[in-house]
Amino acid sequence: MAVEGSEPRHVTIVDVARAANVAPSTASRALQESPRISDSTKRRVREAAHTLGYRPNRIAQSLRLRAGTLVGIIVPDVGVNFYSRFVKGAQDVLEHAGRQVLVLNTERQAAREKAALRTVLEHRVSGLLVATSGGSDEEVRIPTVYFDNLAPGRGVAHVACANREGVGILVDHLVGHGHTRIAYIGGPPTLTSGSERLDGFLGAVGRLRLQASAPVELADAAWSPGSAAAAMERLLALPEPPTAVVTSGDTIALGAMSACRRAGRRMPDDVALVSFDDPVYGELLDPPVTALGRSDVAMGKLAASLLLHALDAGTLGPPTEVRLPVELVVRRSCGCG
Amino acid sequence: MAVEGSEPRHVTIVDVARAANVAPSTASRALQESPRISDSTKRRVREAAHTLGYRPNRIAQSLRLRAGTLVGIIVPDVGVNFYSRFVKGAQDVLEHAGRQVLVLNTERQAAREKAALRTVLEHRVSGLLVATSGGSDEEVRIPTVYFDNLAPGRGVAHVACANREGVGILVDHLVGHGHTRIAYIGGPPTLTSGSERLDGFLGAVGRLRLQASAPVELADAAWSPGSAAAAMERLLALPEPPTAVVTSGDTIALGAMSACRRAGRRMPDDVALVSFDDPVYGELLDPPVTALGRSDVAMGKLAASLLLHALDAGTLGPPTEVRLPVELVVRRSCGCG
DNA sequence: CTGAAAGCGCTTACAG
């Protein structure tokens, strides 16, 4: 069973040409269905290619064509649901466009982000989809779509969800339930979503004149449930604890919910909760979470489409900014039902 | 700000050579730190490369070297936690070895799996990490590590967790709590983990003489919570419903738990539950789930290491099969605490 | 220590 001796060299177009008794150039054109090649020749070449098991070498094609089919995706952490589902969506539309995806992880480290950028550039990717962690400020010279965390003025497009409005919707819903002491637990305002969502909260409570009773707590940079739980505990320890809380993301909601449970507070009776980014199985949680529907897969598809568009249109003008609309999925944690 | 006119051609080694006043071959060697090049020349070349912003073209390198740095990973669905975290682990060790990862999704479709295989092969990846959905039976000619779903006799290595033993541990734990009517909800036995885990359950109840009161229900091929919930409902509708249930995976546990909740059965009092594959935030669920710790990231790292090993050792002999040990994370759903 | 030449596997003007 073991493979003996030397590597069984790959079949090349020269092999195919020889087998079909034509020149390599003719074989190449035949395989490309060029109209300039006779049907009989095409058939002969195709057969030769088939029986030899010819697989074109994309490396060679890319070099010759000075353009490959690779697209780079740089994310802070593929292990995180949001990013992996974004990749899934992007991969899907890119694949259908005959492109492949090089996924690079940065672990939210600036150095790794820079290295990732260098690497994909060396691979001569046609374009890039990136969610920066704020690491690299260099302008990239190839078509780039920034998502989640935006990079003002750079790239061909930016995509994010309607962060401010989203939080506004969440606050409004809570107010509809009669809450006036509404707290917010969010990711740090260093990156786009953390900052815009916090902004949205501040804006909403301002508009509703609720500032005085609207405490804000922040989770850590990874938006970890642990740090969110600690934040929730701080809120519960307040002299006048909030009766409802808005969380800026699924993992934060999870942490907050578990903190409430440990503290013996019933949800939604003692404290209601609504969240941005529906937890992946949000309807299975106890209570089922009222949240803004996830837009990760859709965002991936959109970002990929925008990139594809820029790729064949040629990049011109300032980046377009696209905001994905959000929609409230009403379940039980808010007090409904 | 818009980029004007023609593409700004990439800087090549010829440009660097010219700037440093040496031949391209010398520039190439200098950049590779060849001992045959004088220090002064090296310095000159490095400086030229730096000021010109030279980035080697990996496409060209790969073609010339007849070996690239790409590794393919083929998974049923990157959007699923298990796979995305596997990718994260694999990516990490591969990246440290100077390799990049091409991720392909199959959506559990045989046709897409075959296409994915063709694609990565055309990219001349050095090796492959694949979780088949049973789609392709063809032997792949490059070093391949199969994971999760195994392919007997093929590839350089197989990695999976200790499925049978794992379920045995789960059953034993439930028996330790005094249960005798123990049900099982699992994925279909078509692929490795579904089949081995079911096997493990059957083996355990046989060994314990519990067969008569050990109903088995199956979820769908995607192991969806919805189908698991339906399975749980069937179990609860039994004349003598089980007092405990073993689920073969995290998503199945989630579905089963929600079905119990909807049916008004308290957990673990009315029905206890233990699961394979700890849900990602299993400790935050209500009740916190007793489960076998996840080994996805570790599995990714292991699979990548095995591949790397095969890559520099050269493939010989039959595939090694590695089983990741499992460990029980005791929490509340089983009745502990 | 450095350079000229060949070649990795393709594709596309350029001829015929």
Added chain:
DNA sequence: CTGAAAGCGCTTACAG
């Protein structure tokens, strides 16, 4: 309709 030649950007024997 088909072929011979050049070249994408590198690296590595082979000379010197």
